[in-house]
Amino acid sequence: MFRESIQKMIERLDPAGGAAGILMGFDGIAVDSYIRPGAPDVQTVGMELTHIVSQLRRAVHGARLGGLREMELKTDKLAVLIRLVTDDHFLVFGVPPDGNLGKARYLLRLLSPQIRAQL
Numbered sequence: 001m002f003r004e005s006i007q008k009m010i011e012r013l014d015p016a017g018g019a020a021g022i023l024m025g026f027d028g029i030a031v032d033s034y035i036r037p038g039a040p041d042v043q044t045v046g047m048e049l050t051h052i053v054s055q056l057r058r059a060v061h062g063a064r065l066g067g068l069r070e071m072e073l074k075t076d077k078l079a080v081l082i083r084l085v086t087d088d089h090f091l092v093f094g095v096p097p098d099g100n101l102g103k104a105r106y107l108l109r110l111l112s113p114q115i116r117a118q119l
Contacts, residue, residue: 002032005114006091009107010034013095019104020094022046023085023115026054031089040078042094049073053082053090070108072101083108085115 006021013019020035020042028050030043057068073080074097081093081104091112095104 003034007034009111013107018096022092046092083112085112
C-alpha cells in the first residue's frame with residue numbers, strides 16, 4: 001500500500017540506484033519499504049534507530065522545543081534522513097553519502113503528508 005508512494009519518491013531521488021525508503025513504526029517494525037538494488041541495509045538501520053528517535057523525541061518535548069520533525073545521520077557509506085509522519089510512524093530515506101540530500105529532504109516533506117493521509 002505504501003510501497004508505491006515510497007518507490008516513486010526514491011526513483012525521483014536516485015534513478016541510478018543506491019537509495020532506499022522505509023515507513024517504520026515506533027515499535028521497530030517496518031510497515032513498508034522500497035530498496036533499490038545496491039542500497040545498504042537501511043531496514044536494519046531504521047530498526048536500530050527507532051529507540052534513539054524515540055528518546056530524542058522525548059528529550060526535545062521535555063525541553064519544550066516543540067515536536068521533533070526530522071533528523072539526519074551521516075556515515076562514510078550512508079546518509080540517513082528521518083522524518084516523523086505521525087506519533088506512531090516515521091519515514092527513513094537511506095541515500096548514498098554523495099547523493100542530493102537537499103532533494104531527499106524535499107521529497108520527504110512531500111511524501112510525509114501523503115503517507116499520513118493513507119494511515
